[in-house]
Amino acid sequence: MDKNEKIHLLMVDDEVKFLHTITERLKLKFFEITSATNGEEAIAAAKKGQFDVAVIDLQMPGIDGVQVLEILKKNHKYLEVLILSGHATIETAVTCTKLGAFKVLEKPCDFDKLVEAIKEAYETRLKKKFQHDEDRMKKIQSLVLGQSPLGILKELAKMDEAEK
Amino acid sequence: MNDALNYVNTEGLKFFGKVNASISHELKNILAIISETAGFLNDLTELAKQGKELKLSLLENCSTSIVEEIQRGFTTIKQMNRFSHSVDVPVTDIDLVETLDLMAGLSGFLSSAANVSIENKCTESKTIRTCPFLLQNFIYQILCFVYESTGPTGEIRIHLLEEKEKGVLLTLFSSAQMSVEKFPDEKMKKTAGILGIEFKTNHSFYEINLLIPYAVETITQLDPNG
Known part of the structure; x- marks a missing residue:
């Protein structure tokens, strides 16, 4: 399978082993994976790479999972995030969901369930992205009608700015 | 029930809960590694059945990892057992180095924990007559305070030295600057007061000095058999 056809995953956990x-296992399932052992590394990796889904451990030294989730969701609009937690409480799950987490899974998590959740998150990302692209296309098409070429360019520049 | 005993009970329960939560988190991490490694072995077996080449080094790495994690689990359970038995008797003679070692191990499960080393300069093993559970609570509080500054990449050196007939002088050297204006807080002061521990005034941004007495009269308040 071509590298570009794979789901690009960002795995974050301070438990190195x-x-x-888990990275080795997921590679066998044809995921393209980048791993990070702390929040800072994860944020830096997300800036460099285009990831589809991130799987983040909740309890980490330094920037914890909740903070990483918040930063990643803010900076990467279509990135879906799964949270892994050793002791997931209802409060934690609510906080993470409010911040945009796709799912909170308890650790140790059944591997097949994790793979399933990653695929679901990826599908959700694609749907959101397609929907957005479709809306954008409709907007562009509506601009063409009844606008001067300069007016169209100005509107497109505005739309582009909003995307940044 | 006197004040000291009341304090030990209420604060002690919180401490007991906190330590147990961190132990269970550690055990979950260990089980997660064992579970994933066993799963990986299954994946490799399936691939081998399909005719893919099976690298022996991968099998070796997996078995080594499982053995190491089981050992880590045994160590954790041993520490948990020692900690649980510290409430057996309210006041008893303890080995200070053993207690420090146990608290360094248990607080090491916290994500903020730094690397702790203990250097015993006492000429012989000194026993302290104290409330073991409360002393553990106190050491844990101090270590957590230092971890706030060091973070997980930092270092703490604990140095023990005899101070004549009075007790053992405990010095904690931190690799990072501590916020001494917050030290000692009210909880630390109260715990130290019951245990007869003296905060030496020469603590600095990188050093905390404590005098732990060999025995203290007030501690008998915690022992109903006195």
């Missing part, structure tokens, strides 16, 4: 093993 867990991160390494």
Whole structure:
């Protein structure tokens, strides 16, 4: 399978052995994976790469999972985030969901369930992105009608700015 | 029930809960690694059945990892057991180095924990007559305070030295600057007061000095058999 056809995953966990093993397993399922052992690394990796889904451990030293989730959702509009937690409470799940997490999974998590959740998150990302692209196309088409070429350019520049 | 005993009970329960939560988190992490490694072995077996080449080094890495995690689990359970038994008797003779070692291990499960090393300069093993559970609580509080500054990448050196007949002088050296204006807080002061622990005034941004007495009269308040 071509690298570009794979789902691009960002895996974040401070438990290095867990991160390494789960990364190896997910690679066998044809995911393209970048791993990070802390929040800072994850944020930096997300800036560089185009990820479809991020799987983040909740309890980490430094910037914890909730903070990473908040930053990633703010900076990467269509990135879906799954949270892994050793002790997921209802409060944690509510906080993470409010911040835009796709799902909160308890750790250790059944591997097949994790793979399933990643695929669901990816599908959601695609749907949102397609919907957005479709809306944008409709907007562009409506601009063409009854606008001067300069007016169209100005409107397109505005739309482009809003996307940044 | 006297004030000290009341304090030990209420604060002690919180401490007990906090430590137990961190132990269960550690055990979950260990089980997660074992579970994923076993899963990875299954994945490799399936691939081998399909005729893919099976790298022996991968199998070796998996079995080593499982053995290491089981050992880590045993160590954690041993620490949990030692901690649980610290409430067996309210006042008893303890080995200070053992207690420090246990608290360094248990607080090490916190995500903010730094690397802790203990350097015993006492000429012989000194036993302290104290409330073991409350002393553990106190050491844990101090370590957590230092972790706030060091973070997980920092270092803490604990140095023990005899101070004549009085007790053991405990010095904590931190690799990072601490916010000494917050030290000691009310909880630390109260716990230290019951245990007869003296905060030496020469603490600095990088150093905390405590005098732990060999025995203290007030501690008998915690022992109903006195």
